[in-house]
Amino acid sequence: MSLRCLDENTSVMMEEVLQGVTNLELLNGTTRLLLTKIPFFKEIILSSFSCVSCGWTNTEIQSAGKIQEQGVCYTLKVKTKEDLNREVVKADSATTRIPELDFEIPAFTQKGSLSTIEGLLDRAVAGLEQDQSVRRATAPEVAEKIDEFIQKLGKLKEVEDEFTLVIEDPSGNSFVENPVAPQKDEALTVTRFKRTVQQDIQLGIRADDDLDEEPAGDDLETMRNEVLTFDTNCPECNAPASTNMKLVQVPHFKEVIIMATNCDSCGHRTNEVKSGGATEALGTKITLHITDPSDMARDLLKSETCSVIIPELEFELGMAALGGKFTTLEGLLKDIKDLIVSKNPFVCGDSSTTGRMQKLREFGEKIDEVIEGKMDAHIVLDDPAGNSYLQNIYAPEPDPEMTVEKYTRSFQQNEELGLNDMKTENYEEK
Template identity: 80%
Template sequence: MSVIEQEDVRGGKAVFKEISADDDDIQPTVIESLCMNCYENGSTRLLLTKIPFFKEIIISSFTCAHCNWSNTEIQSAGRIQDQGVTYTLRVRSKEDLNREVVKADSATTRIPELDFEIPAYTQKGSLSTIEGLLDRAAAGLEQEQPLRKATAPEVAEKIDEFIDKLKKLKDVESEFTLVIDDPSGNSFVENPHAPQKDEALTVSHYKRTPQQDVQLGIKAEEDVEEEEGEKPGNDINTLRNEVLMFNTNCPECNAPASTNMKLVQIPHFKEVIIMATNCDSCGHRTNEVKSGGATEALGTRITLHLTDPSDMSRDLLKSETCSVLIPELEFELGMAALGGKFTTLEGLLKDIKDLVVSKNPFICGDSGTSDRAEKLELFGKKIDRIIAGEMDVHIILDDPAGNSYLQNVYAPDPDPEMKVEKYERTFQQNEDLGLNDMKTEAYQDESVDS
């Protein structure tokens, strides 16, 4: 059972409650706390709540009646995500400064043009805007300036010059880059053009290193050292003939659950690994597909022209490296957004609608605007029309790793409505897949020579 579903023994109420204007029951918890500014006693208010379509958070606000000092912060109360995330934003106009940002305390913030970095765990988590992040960074640098001017005037002068450069970024006289790298996966940068692709924002997911797992408290240093020393050797025939089961936690309520894994051969394609998780506590079910083979020598682009409602029943394998495009809707779903999936074309479109419309955290509450909500509602209706066969569109699966598949109902003959293209990957695509620095041939000989 998740924290949200657990009941408080004293009151019989949920610990985390969704924010609602009609609920007078939501009251913060007030705790007497020491003020770190004047060292008198102040008060901290804690509110355990849930942002609709996002996750559980803890909002804390401190105020001191003696010196009037105040401080606010948020902390994620949800689970650490399966993958880390990196947001790279090209700030081109003052409108970009209004983008909402959820920055976890484990996130690192960088501005390459200024060679400026805010390391992880040096700031508390915050729900702010790009402009708010810049103001907070400048305020942090200004905090110790009086002491520096008295003890190290030259250093203080250089920091003043840097603070001026940081503040001038808000004028957006020239483009600059903002990078937020969060190994916990709990940070977020708003896309104001949703559901269309944001040309200025790049989102990439990655697998955490063992050292990052240690920093997040997921693993102990001793366990990482033991794992690095082990050299496991799995029998591939065992994977082909058996359904393997291992223990995990439910991604919805974090209760103990079991995941089944099976190696499956897809006709006219290749072997894939299907993993399915079923939670007995909340009933949540999820499945994920990973390629069972190597990265192909060429990328694959599959274009299907939808001409009949029966196309919705085509089997589809979308790998984690595959992006989905619908040119008629000016829509693009980036890599890793929905993870790996083995489903039908109708199932993929429904998942896209849920991700963009139903589970979008920025269309409700204080973050929502009527224009944005209407735009996303219209997009959802267009997806429904595509599923019903009322719109003439093309679906494009672009996988630089070549591990995605769309069923050819005319197999082994060519499909007149489907076009499969093989292409050479660009340097950047190889970089994203980690292939540029990968060496699998003659490395033993080089190590002997060295």
């Protein structure tokens, strides 16, 4: 953090930060650190500095977690002034764009911030105005053009015309608020993507001279017959742990990779499933009419690219949420309930409100009714990659309560899967 006032204390015990706000007494000012949690997001460290001598202030945020496995891109259609009040966590590795103005704030040119859409616009204007007095004296033509652009940015706050805000963060630690959560936000699109080698190098998780896209893999037959183990760290307590990985053939489907991590220190257990094959030529949409409690025992494979829809509850779970899972239909519904109700920061602490808590509890009760067979419902698994599966208990005969639809992916779906930039024609191995 760049400060105009000298800091005499340069080290802070993290134990004090975890207990609340820590004040660092400085020569001319005070730095406050707060570990807080953004609802439906994650924990962050909020830093605020103020100087009583010169009046200068500075705020900054840092992620309290690790770099995520995938990058994230938020695309928001700003249509009303209410959209300007959405909370935004912008990591320092994030790139901010407004395509309508051909405007971009590159990564690592600003410190991380916790703000709103309006705050991002004000910060951009302040950055452009910073050296305008010097430009007017040395380069008046450039200063005039920048003044015109500043006026265009200022007009965006009036929302006279719809505009698009794009925040792309390869670290996966940025966030844009969904004010109607847990319902789907029609104005906000969230996509996950695999980082490039160059992005890994920029984030410092790959050496500058390491230009290989992927390390060489083990023999496929060995992976089919053995459980592979590799060292990792627990996502909860960060203690050393081991992850087991195994290739498994799902009957009437395909091979999948199951990974399971157990932590001996804190007891945390997690598992994830990834497709063992290529992206299918067509997307798959599976619709099951739940007519009996026995349907809850159906095996289910949800890939990380699959979205889950329950029309009767007006509920949609986007791709990448909950990750890949190999479970039962009951297990998936319970995971959804835990995500929305039990593990939701909106139902506890300062973030909770009576109306929101009641709404979420009612949603959890409806999920229980579906599991117990007391509520007629459909569940839809929509996977544009075609790598999800729901057991047909009548196999090899058709299931009268389940339909499987193959469809051609849209351009946007191919873009989210990274297929539009993937060229395989006339490829020759060198």
